[in-house]
């Protein structure tokens with residue numbers, strides 16, 4: 299059996315275990331299952347939940363609230379990574395919907411600021427609306443908690459056309475989430491299924507040695523959705539040389555408990571907040587050991603990049619010498 303089908307079966311089992319009532323009541327989630335109530339998008343448009351956002355589409359649905367200081371920014375950043383990998387389909391066959399679990403406070407404007415911090419392209423809609431109606435939609439998707447902070451950090455994947463629905467975790471390997479959402483498309487399952495690609499371990503050109511470092515593993519999973527080292531600002535600032543530009547104690551506090559730094563009106567953080575609008579560095583529950591590993595990884599990676607950057611210059615000087623030699627050689631030949 300193809301791995302995709304095994305995955306779907308496993309996901310379906312989880313789904314029916316989580317909401318047996320739902321699965322029993324309706325053989326498929328569809329027109330008669332989802333509310334078609336009016337909801338508001340981050341752009342202030344009014345749309346119908348089922349007709350405009352679900353009908354005939356493959357969707358990835360997440361649950362967020364904009365004042366969330368821990369997991370929702372990370373969940374959303376990880377979905378941004380998935381979206382980066384499905385550029386060929388996003389806004390065409392595959393759509394992302396992020397539903398607030400705090401409709402009382404999340405106005406379209408707040409959703410817009412949050413959304414813009416993560417993604418500016420087509421195919422991703424953030425929605426809010428009348429609290430009762432939004433809660434009814436959340437409940438249909440298995441998200442029944444009354445308190446925003448209790449909401450599930452899961453995502454729901456579905457294809458309205460085939461009636462296949464599954465739960466997934468935004469903290470699974472991004473490659474697997476990509477595979478799971480693509481797998482919702484029967485055409486992709488038929489023609490483009492490439493198990494080797496999906497099963498290949500994630501590698502980068504730094505090889506296995508660095509990959510085994512605890513700091514690198516943590517960084518890749520928890521920080522890389524928002525930060526790069528040396529590839530520019532993303533959702534958060536580029537962390538190249540951050541161990542040089544900030545002192546260790548501040549860095550430690552920033553990684554372990556940015557909320558406390560913010561509460562203390564730390565000026566450095568206030569400046570960063572002003573630059574990175576709509577999203578805050580979340581409290582990610584990093585221990586002192588995790589933090590030390592991360593700082594050591596950041597220092598090492600920055601040094602490695604400095605070395606690499608020093609090399610092209612050396613090559614350039616070398617090229618230049620070659621050209622000069624060639625030129626000299628030519629000029630002696632010519633006359």
Ligand code: HEC
Pocket residue numbers: 371372375516517520521522523524525533534535536537540544549552553556567570571572574577578579580582584592
């Ligand atoms: C959801 C996105 C997100 C995630 C995940 C995240 N950060 Fe951040 N980070 C930010 C933002 C945004 C800022 C800018 C400060 C602010 O506005 O809160 C920031 C700032 C920082 C800074 C200060 C940078 C500077 O220039 O001084 C450090 C250090 C940092 N993050 C480290 C980490 C580490 C390490 C992890 C992983 C454990 C991580 N971050 C995970 C969004 C994120």
